Amino acid sequence: MKNLEIYIHIPFCVQKCAYCDFLSFPSGRKTRAQYAEALCREILEADIGAFPSGGGAEKVSGVNEGAEHERGINIVSVFFGGGTPSVPETEEMEKIMSALRARFVIKDPEISMEMNPGTVDRNKLEAYRDMGVNRISIGCQSMDDELLARLGRIHRRKDFLECYSMAKDVGFNNINIDLMSALPGETFDMWKHDLISAAELGPEHISAYSLIIEEGTPFFQMQKKGMLDLPDEEEERRMYRETGNILRPYGYHQYEISNYAKDGYECRHNLGYWTGTDYIGFGLGASSYIDGVRFRNTGSMRKYLKGSAREDIEILTTQDMQSEYMILGLRLNRGVGGKEFERRFGVGMMSVFGDVIEKYMKAELLRKTEEPDDFRISLTDRGFSLSNVVMADMLL
Numbered sequence: 001m002k003n004l005e006i007y008i009h010i011p012f013c014v015q016k017c018a019y020c021d022f023l024s025f026p027s028g029r030k031t032r033a034q035y036a037e038a039l040c041r042e043i044l045e046a047d048i049g050a051f052p053s054g055g056g057a058e059k060v061s062g063v064n065e066g067a068e069h070e071r072g073i074n075i076v077s078v079f080f081g082g083g084t085p086s087v088p089e090t091e092e093m094e095k096i097m098s099a100l101r102a103r104f105v106i107k108d109p110e111i112s113m114e115m116n117p118g119t120v121d122r123n124k125l126e127a128y129r130d131m132g133v134n135r136i137s138i139g140c141q142s143m144d145d146e147l148l149a150r151l152g153r154i155h156r157r158k159d160f161l162e163c164y165s166m167a168k169d170v171g172f173n174n175i176n177i178d179l180m181s182a183l184p185g186e187t188f189d190m191w192k193h194d195l196i197s198a199a200e201l202g203p204e205h206i207s208a209y210s211l212i213i214e215e216g217t218p219f220f221q222m223q224k225k226g227m228l229d230l231p232d233e234e235e236e237r238r239m240y241r242e243t244g245n246i247l248r249p250y251g252y253h254q255y256e257i258s259n260y261a262k263d264g265y266e267c268r269h270n271l272g273y274w275t276g277t278d279y280i281g282f283g284l285g286a287s288s289y290i291d292g293v294r295f296r297n298t299g300s301m302r303k304y305l306k307g308s309a310r311e312d313i314e315i316l317t318t319q320d321m322q323s324e325y326m327i328l329g330l331r332l333n334r335g336v337g338g339k340e341f342e343r344r345f346g347v348g349m350m351s352v353f354g355d356v357i358e359k360y361m362k363a364e365l366l367r368k369t370e371e372p373d374d375f376r377i378s379l380t381d382r383g384f385s386l387s388n389v390v391m392a393d394m395l396l
């Protein structure tokens with residue numbers, strides 16, 4: 001049985017945040033309706049068997065009201081990301097979900113949806129729950145109204161709190177809160193306060209990413225002009241280093257560079273991505289990765305609505321796949337297992353990455369944990385703070 005994850009990109013936002021370089025933009029009702037239609041078409045017409053590597057799926061016609069299903073494919077997760085998936089009208093999201101169910105056998109996967117406070121109400125949340133969404137990720141980013149305004153977010157702390165409590169009320173019991181650190185004007189104490197305020201609400205999962213200033217964003221221009229009062233490097237490192245310590249007493253363990261969960265609530269979709277599970281992406285600019293072949297859909301709405309989705313196809317070499325496997329796997333606290341590496345690639349991890357691994361073990365950025373008949377390579381605490389350096393060296 002082949003595991004496959006599904007990603008659905010919803011590129012619409014109420015307004016563009018000052019730091020954002022995601023494929024997202026404000027939209028009108030008509031564009032959203034046309035997009036939902038094009039997305040449903042792409043899903044219903046998806047031919048996994050047409051991927052160059054064959055995808056390993058045996059097709060069966062005539063199952064489930066005439067829809068074509070892939071036998072031998074286990075859909076482990078569905079992730080609605082964006083943009084802001086809670087911007088489109090509920091009926092459009094329901095249509096997209098129906099198209100997914102018509103095209104794939106979706107038995108018991110994790111179905112996550114990102115949403116932003118200020119774009120959801122009780123009716124929407126109930127509709128998401130009824131269409132099978134069982135995990136939601138709320139983009140809070142900060143609990144400080146001044147910082148939220150500086151980021152260009154449309155919501156304030158009170159909107160986030162309302163959204164969170166409505167989601168609990170409606171019955172969601174797997175909720176992620178997204179927070180961002182190292183914001184302009186933010187101090188360590190403000191970050192600590194955000195983490196504690198979030199943890200006290202008791203969500204099952206907290207994502208804590210550092211702000212990255214991306215080229216082409218208003219923040220990039222402001223930084224060039226010296227108008228962004230960012231925390232210095234030491235303060236930023238401290239925010240990162242202390243995050244785990246602040247969250248631990250509330251029952252959260254770090255399982256990935258920027259992700260913390262209560263036991264059993266690690267995000268299945270992201271775990272799959274970091275451990276090399278194949279995924280298929282639908283929607284504007286969405287990527288797919290199946291059997292070592294990567295596809296990317298067009299980022300042009302005009303082309304997408306006309307039905308020409310796939311644009312870039314990249315066939316990865318074995319070395320590309322090995323590097324990617326290490327780089328993604330090392331994001332996880334548990335790191336990468338020697339046996340699994342050998343099973344995938346038919347060659348020992350140490351014979352490919354031995355030099356780099358030993359170099360960073362000496363520098364105490366990587367550790368090797370011996371297990372009865374296996375071993376694991378993972379980042380040390382210090383290695384997590386300098387993960388970019390280690391990962392850059394994993395490129396073959």
Ligand code: SF4
Binds near residue numbers: 012021022083084139
């Ligand atoms: S809500 Fe998210 S995707 Fe939309 S503009 Fe802001 S950061 Fe970007």
